[in-house]
Each structure stands twice: as structure tokens, then as C-alpha cells.
Amino acid sequence: MSDSSAPFPRPAFDLPVRGGAYQRADPDTLRELERVSAATACAKLHGMGISRSFVEGPRPLAEGQRIVGSAITLQFMPQREDLASGHGQEYVERHTALWHVLEQVQPGDVLVIQAFGSRYSGCIGDILARYFLRKGGVGIVVDGRIRDSDRIKDLGLPVWSTGTTPHYASQTDLFPWAYDVPVAVGGALCMPGDIVIADGDGPVIVPQAMAGSVVESAQDHEDWEVFSRLRLDEGARLSDYYPLTPDSREEYEQWRSVQAFAR
Known part of the structure; x- marks a missing residue:
């Protein structure tokens, strides 16, 4: 009879996963896109053959929010107890991709988070949002939820999410797995270094190579x-x-x- 209390055999796989090197969007291009609405960018990309640039689902935390910035990415994945889980409570998160990606933030960055539209994972809370803002981040787009929403709103940090939750990031069935990798958010693909334009209509992903056009x-x-x-x-x-x-x-x-x- 097997011992259910025995530790799981752990696969030879290191976390967090980090993607390859990439270039951030050019600051001059970002400035030129400041005048462009999400709706116009989406329409122009559609005319150029990019049919899915709109991130469906996330809504602005506060009215009147607008951002343009270079995407840095964070990917949540389903928990699996032999690899990664939230059983160690939120203290385990300091060793995950969530902490690592925040150390990479540069002025003008937009953090784009793949969380499968989860209603229970609070991907970002007040303390992490403060740190992101202090490092020069301009906004966050989450295909999922955030916690500490009132405090984040008071910070003035623009956030687009599918809602709020009292849960911390790994308190449910997802875990911060990888950063600097391609992510799927609201049905759209976002590559590290792509450009995010987000306003009252929602976020739009502009492929970096097409930004000039x-x-x-x-x-x-x-x-x-x-x-x-x-x-x-x-x-x-x-x-x-x-x-x-x-x-x-x-x-x-x-x-x-x-x-x-x-x-």
C-alpha cells in the first residue's frame, strides 16, 4: 500500500521559467502612439491583417485610465503538487516568476499577465503594485483578477483586470510559472516587447514590428x-x-x- 503522506517525486525541472532576450519598444514610437486610441490601433491592425489584437475581458479599474507602454509578460499555469503549488501559502511566491518579473521592470513598462480569466487568483496586490509603480511601470493588464483593489486605485496605477478577489496569487489553482515569455490574454497573443495601448475600450496589443505602420x-x-x-x-x-x-x-x-x- 502506498503512503499518501510521502513527498512527491520531483521532476528535474527548474522554476521559474524565463524566456529569451528581447528588445523593448522604442521610446520615440511609444510617444508617437500616445495620440492613438485603442479603437484606432485595433482598426488599423485589422486592416493590416492582424485580426485579433483586442484583449477581451479586462476592464479598467478606474474611469479615465489610458496607457501606452512596452509589454513585459508573466504567465500563470495550473498548479501541480509535484512541481508548484500554493500549499506553502503566499510566502512561497517570493521565489516565483511573480517576484522575478517585478525585478525586471523598467520605466515605461506594462505588465501583461496570463491568468486564464481566473476568478480566484489575485495576481497583483497592493505591495507588488507599489513596487511596480516605484520602478517606473505605467500600467498592468491582467487576464484575471487583482486583490487590494481600493489601495491600488488610491495609488493611481492604471490596471485592467477581469475583476477583484480577496485571494493572493497562488491561493487557488494557478501558480506564477514563467516570465519574459509569450502570453495569451483575453484571446490575444502578447510577445515580450510588444506595445500595449489601453483605454476605456480595453487593451490592444500592437506587434512591435508593426508599430511604425x-x-x-x-x-x-x-x-x-x-x-x-x-x-x-x-x-x-x-x-x-x-x-x-x-x-x-x-x-x-x-x-x-x-x-x-x-x-
């Missing part, structure tokens, strides 16, 4: 939408100004020239 296309789009809003507010017909017709495009180009001269 998104900037070029989106700037014109955002500008003509400003022009169209002005004309519609003045009583113009929707079909003449949204989207632009050849005639209203010519009018827009003249308007834009005047705006550029005025600057």
Missing part, C-alpha cells in the same frame, strides 16, 4: 476624425464626413494645412 496610418485617421467631429457638430451630413468622401477629404487636407501652419 500603425503610427503612420493612425495619425491621419485620428486627425480626420477630429475634423469630421467639428463638421458634424456644425450640422453637416454624416455620409459626407464619416468616412471622408473625395470632396470632404480635399476639404480636410486644406483644414489640416491651416492647423499645421497655426502651430
Whole structure:
């Protein structure tokens, strides 16, 4: 008869897992994307052939939040008692990918967390959020939940999550497994170094190599939408100004020239 109290034989596998080296997004590109909404970025990527850039599920913790930053990634995986579990309570987490990824944070980073939409794993709490913010992190996107939500809100740290929970990170069936690896969040793939644009519509993942094209296309789009809003507010017909017709495009180009001269 087997002894159920005996320790599990442990596979020869080291945790946490860390992915390979990667380059963060260029700061100039991030600045250029500051003017681009999540909706515009998503639409432009769709036109370029990227059909799934929207992170479905996470919502902003507070109204009026907006971030643009370079993605660093954290992956939760199902617990398995012979490899990793939360049985040692939250103290075990200091040796996991959750602590390791926070030590890698640089100014302008967005932490993107794969947690399978878990309703019980509090992937980030107040203390970790404070540390992330002090190191220059600009926001967190969690395909799962957070804890200490009131304190995090008071910090002013922008967070998108699927909700809140009183649980700490490994108090349920997931465990902080890997960092600097590809993650799946809300049905979208995020690679380390990709760009995250998040606002009231939700987070969008912009592949780093396509960011320049998104900037070029989106700037014109955002500008003509400003022009169209002005004309519609003045009583113009929707079909003449949204989207632009050849005639209203010519009018827009003249308007834009005047705006550029005025600057």
C-alpha cells in the first residue's frame, strides 16, 4: 500500500521559467502612439491583417485610465503538487516568476499577465503594485483578477483586470510559472516587447514590428476624425464626413494645412 503522506517525486525541472532576450519598444514610437486610441490601433491592425489584437475581458479599474507602454509578460499555469503549488501559502511566491518579473521592470513598462480569466487568483496586490509603480511601470493588464483593489486605485496605477478577489496569487489553482515569455490574454497573443495601448475600450496589443505602420496610418485617421467631429457638430451630413468622401477629404487636407501652419 502506498503512503499518501510521502513527498512527491520531483521532476528535474527548474522554476521559474524565463524566456529569451528581447528588445523593448522604442521610446520615440511609444510617444508617437500616445495620440492613438485603442479603437484606432485595433482598426488599423485589422486592416493590416492582424485580426485579433483586442484583449477581451479586462476592464479598467478606474474611469479615465489610458496607457501606452512596452509589454513585459508573466504567465500563470495550473498548479501541480509535484512541481508548484500554493500549499506553502503566499510566502512561497517570493521565489516565483511573480517576484522575478517585478525585478525586471523598467520605466515605461506594462505588465501583461496570463491568468486564464481566473476568478480566484489575485495576481497583483497592493505591495507588488507599489513596487511596480516605484520602478517606473505605467500600467498592468491582467487576464484575471487583482486583490487590494481600493489601495491600488488610491495609488493611481492604471490596471485592467477581469475583476477583484480577496485571494493572493497562488491561493487557488494557478501558480506564477514563467516570465519574459509569450502570453495569451483575453484571446490575444502578447510577445515580450510588444506595445500595449489601453483605454476605456480595453487593451490592444500592437506587434512591435508593426508599430511604425500603425503610427503612420493612425495619425491621419485620428486627425480626420477630429475634423469630421467639428463638421458634424456644425450640422453637416454624416455620409459626407464619416468616412471622408473625395470632396470632404480635399476639404480636410486644406483644414489640416491651416492647423499645421497655426502651430
